[in-house]
Amino acid sequence: MSWLIAGALIWAVGWWINTRLARHPQNTAAQLAAPIVFGATLIAVWECLVWGLGIKLALLPAPSVIAVTFANSLNILWGDFLQTAIKGALTGYILGCGAAFLTAIAVDRSDFLKRGLLPVGNFAAALPIIGLAPILVMWFGFDWQSKAAVVVVMVFFPMLVNTVQGLSEADAMQRDLMRTYAAGYWTTLLKLRLPAAMPFVFNGLKIGTTLALIGAIVAEFFGSPIQGMGFRISTSVGRLAMDLVWAEIVVAALAGSGFYGAVALIERAVTFWHPSQRGRT
Amino acid sequence: MRNVVPVLTVVATLIALWYAGAVALNAPWAYDKAARAEVTLTFPELVADTWSQEKPKLPAPHQVATEIWNTTGAMIASGRPFSKRSLIYHSWITFSSTALGFLLGTALGTLLAIGIVYNRTMDMSVMPWVIASQTIPILAIAPMIIVVLNAVGISGLLPKAMISMYLSFFPVVVGMVKGLRSPSQMQLDQMRTWNASRSQTFWKLRLPSSMPYFFTSLKIAMAASLVGAIVGELPTGAVAGLGARLLAGSYYGQTIQIWSALIMAATLAAVLVGLIGLIQRITLRRMGMAA
Incomplete structure (x- = not known):
């Protein structure tokens, strides 16, 4: 359960950061950072979902498991x-x-x-x-x-x-x-x-x-x-x-x-x- | 219309090359057979043999045409158009997952495009990933997607359609984002002077002006969707569909069967894309945008 809450939290934080970044659309650094933050958020949420919902390794491995392999x-x-x-x-x-x-x-x-x-x-x-x-x-x-x-x-x-x-x-x-x-x-x-x-x-x-x-x-x-x-x-x-x-x-x-x-x-x-x-x- | 003669010439040349290729590629086998029967082949005999082998390396066009007729027209004539041996049945299976994936992909793509146009956060964070998503060779992981979805309990049409969807949403997103942004600043200002609300601007200005882009993307999406459906049928040990025919043909060396499935797939692609072209022409004409 705590995994799921953590996932929701990470998603909210990631989206919040990007909303802030989107206020400076001309800024090159913001333009680069927004997709990176979004991607990292996605991976973190994926990790949390896999552990939180107890998805079997045979269906969808967590990013950390994939990295180790x-x-x-x-x-x-x-x-x-x-x-x-x-x-x-x-x-x-x-x-x-x-x-x-x-x-x-x-x-x-x-x-x-x-x-x-x-x-x-x-x-x-x-x-x-x-x-x-x-x-x-x-x-x-x-x-x-x-x-x-x-x-x-x-x-x-x-x-x-x-x-x-x-x-x-x-x-x-x-x-x-x-x-x-x-x-x-x-x-x-x-x-x-x-x-x-x-x-x-x-x-x-x-x-x-x-x-x-x-x-x-x-x-x-x-x-x-x-x-x-x-x-x-x-x-x-x-x-x-x-x-x-x-x-x-x-x-x-x-x-x-x-x-x-x-x-x-x-x-x-x-x-x-x-x-x-x-x-x- | 002035293109008809050149196109026909090119097509005729291609068919001639195909016949010549059939002679060249099948000749070794023909010579082999003749040597074992201890006869020498004259050239006309050689040509006749290479064009009528049972498992040729490259079947001649008329062999493929006969096979297609036997599995479509003749099947209808004998009153069994949906028997398992008929290509109509297999094309129908492939078509149904293509169509479902295409519809899902178009819906997803349009929604994403609207989100990207109206929400700057989405524009900045999602758009790069939409582009990056297509550098992943999705077709390569088609087998895994199908196995996984099967394990979750989703089987049948939907897994194949998911692959079609993944391939077809991309052109729609890119085309619709371009299309929804195509109204000029002048036109947008005009809507403002009329005190139009956001949804009115969307329905009366942005959506209509995106239509040409929309239809162009739909054509690409349909072609991609068909490829997705065919590849989606390969790895599952699927028993039906054009992709399954390809795989079965390659296992048993039935080249004529492979080629007839290929030609059917090509015809299906041509018909579907042509259909969208027709809808496009009618819609744009009724909207007063026909070129």
Whole structure:
């Protein structure tokens, strides 16, 4: 009972702090502190609820239990991370985004192809592509190659559509200016159209980060070597070892946020001129 | 309309590539069979064989089409449209959890968005977490969610719908926050000069002007919701649904079955998203906002 009261108290205090912080919306420190306080409050309330309501470990482990498991099985988690996130997701992400980028530049030269491919690409981007996972696992075997293949297919279409859209971003006036400078196709592409396309390209890259991790993990449900985040999750669920599953989720969340954050940082460095990035130095 | 010819060309090219791919990928097995029967294959024989294998690496489009017809149209013709072998039955199962998750996600997303727009504390503390929540690969923990909910006694449609909900609330929150904030300061001031209350401003200005954003988010949410439902069916040892068909097909090497389930899923996605597009056009036209 005291756990529950403590939980309610922590929630009230956390909310009160945030209400105070919200009175200074322009303050950068307050902007940073508010979500952190909220997150910490959530975790504390979770801890209190688990102990207070006597929830079984097999259903929902407390954050402290998860932290202990995380610290105790660093070796396993690191191996899984290498197998899934680096070998599977990252390889596939680089290959898929690279291929989509080059395809977009090739397609961009022909208006006919562009008009044909854009609707099809948009359609394909809305499809449940993850369903291809069992087929690709069948084709490329159980190891990381098949996971990379799933990731390639998953990130390809969002990246393609975004890049093609971005390449048509430079307007006629700017292109005419390049013509008056006697710039050829490649110079125009490199100096004007690719830079102008960058906000869109990075939009595609950012969408791809989460898709890549999801693709690599879900593909492991259809067959994997005895390592990998998806493998660990599905087998640990079978053994009801929820603390290990949650530790794996923490790894996935960290990897996902880190990946996204890295791309966002590169975006800020590359597209510093774009209105959405200005004034946030 | 001027896009029809290019799109058809691209689609035709894709199908041609698919046929060519079927020949290339299935040829080793065809040669293998021929070598064991001690005959040599001419090229037309090879092509005919690769397009009609029973468990091909890549089934040809017409094989998939036949399988789909056998499990949908033919089932209706024989009067058993909801038999367990029919894809209509499996699509219906998947559709029902997609729809439930979609409705829950839309409701949750809209409520969160209203809270975020009207309450600065929520805006500052919840919004970053809404974004962070999507960097967690939720699909990866789908098996755990389903097992846990089953243990609590929630089974059937709801666990799958929860996964769909988690995936679909995000685009709705982001779109609705943008949409509810889209009225300009000028319009808000106008409401003030009319002495409009907060709820009047909401119902007469903010909500109507958020509609274009709302429908765009709904389309994304629907696609995400379908993916959630399909993946939610994978790990439970589910016996019904398109996801279960995928899994069963991959266990038994029934490639044709996998592909037909995939095509059905794609069709379902296209129909659902198209339906929202239609509602969007009608609503916006009646509101006088049609472009």
